[in-house]
Amino acid sequence: MNPYLQPQGFLGTGASLLADLTLLAYILLIVPGMIAGFVFARRGKHRPHHKVTMITITVVNWLLIIFLMIAAYRFDVSANIASQPANARYLLPTIHGILGLPAQLLATYVVYRMLREDSQVAAAKARGERGQQLSKYWFKSAKPVMRLTIILWLITSLLGVFNYLVRYNVLPTFEAGSPPPAATEEPASTPEVAATDEPIATIAPMMTAEPAVTVEPATTVEPATTPEVDDDGNDNSNSGRGSRDDDDNGNGNDDNSGSGSSNSGSGNSGHGGDD
Numbered sequence: 001m002n003p004y005l006q007p008q009g010f011l012g013t014g015a016s017l018l019a020d021l022t023l024l025a026y027i028l029l030i031v032p033g034m035i036a037g038f039v040f041a042r043r044g045k046h047r048p049h050h051k052v053t054m055i056t057i058t059v060v061n062w063l064l065i066i067f068l069m070i071a072a073y074r075f076d077v078s079a080n081i082a083s084q085p086a087n088a089r090y091l092l093p094t095i096h097g098i099l100g101l102p103a104q105l106l107a108t109y110v111v112y113r114m115l116r117e118d119s120q121v122a123a124a125k126a127r128g129e130r131g132q133q134l135s136k137y138w139f140k141s142a143k144p145v146m147r148l149t150i151i152l153w154l155i156t157s158l159l160g161v162f163n164y165l166v167r168y169n170v171l172p173t174f175e176a177g178s179p180p181p182a183a184t185e186e187p188a189s190t191p192e193v194a195a196t197d198e199p200i201a202t203i204a205p206m207m208t209a210e211p212a213v214t215v216e217p218a219t220t221v222e223p224a225t226t227p228e229v230d231d232d233g234n235d236n237s238n239s240g241r242g243s244r245d246d247d248d249n250g251n252g253n254d255d256n257s258g259s260g261s262s263n264s265g266s267g268n269s270g271h272g273g274d275d
Contacts, residue, residue, distance in 0.1 A: 009021075013164075014169075015167075018068060019168075022068055026160055030157065031157050033053055033056065033057045034057060034150055034157070037053035037150075038146075047118075051114055054111050057107070057153075058107045061104055061107070065101075077089075077094065088166050092166055096156060096159040106149040109145070110142065113139040113142065114142075116139075121134050124137060
């Protein structure tokens with residue numbers, strides 16, 4: 001059984017039990033311990049508070065680095081970082097190691113100087129040295145070294161948390177930069193969706209603008225152009241009526257003339273018979 005893969009962890013991320021325990025150890029114990037050690041040093045509680053805290057964190061860190069981080073780096077990262085340097089799955093552990101190793105070495109140096117100082121001061125007191133005579137055994141440059149150590153420690157711890165979240169796909173934003181999702185670019189490489197623009201290309205209904213082109217009913221403005229018919233009709237009707245009136249008048253005249261002639265005829269003939 002590979003302890004870096006099995007048994008399964010309890011955080012539901014697919015990580016191993018060892019990875020889950022390491023994450024919780026940093027979040028709940030190591031990082032709070034680093035901050036507590038810094039507070040002890042600021043308040044002057046160097047012995048035993050700051051000393052015990054520094055030694056505990058340094059030893060626990062070395063155990064995690066040797067038995068988990070280095071082994072996990074060789075197991076997965078070292079074989080892939082050269083071929084995929086921009087992959088966050090392999091880049092973050094590398095940065096984590098580059099910053100974490102100097103931080104751990106500085107912390108180890110601080111612990112060594114603290115233990116050495118205590119032993120030298122104890123030996124000097126045994127020899128009868130007192131007061132300012134003991135100052136030559138003190139670690140006088142401890143402050144800048146310890147400040148640099150705590151800064152690197154906190155940055156490294158934060159990178160370790162991000163490394164866990166990226167490695168086990170808890171952060172989907174980093175997942176887009178990993179090769180497996182990049183290889184699954186079928187949606188981008190399947191332009192069949194773009195090729196299925198045939199429904200849009202079938203703008204034949206829009207091209208069937210023959211009804212709009214057949215504005216022939218609108219161009220048949222013959223009713224509007226038939227004022228000529230009205231003008232002609234009016235003239236013809238008037239002329240027709242005039243001729244009929246003339247004919248009527250003519251007929252009247254003829255009738256009158258006819259009746260007149262008949263009257264004259266009858267009168268003459270009647271008178272002639274009497275004579």
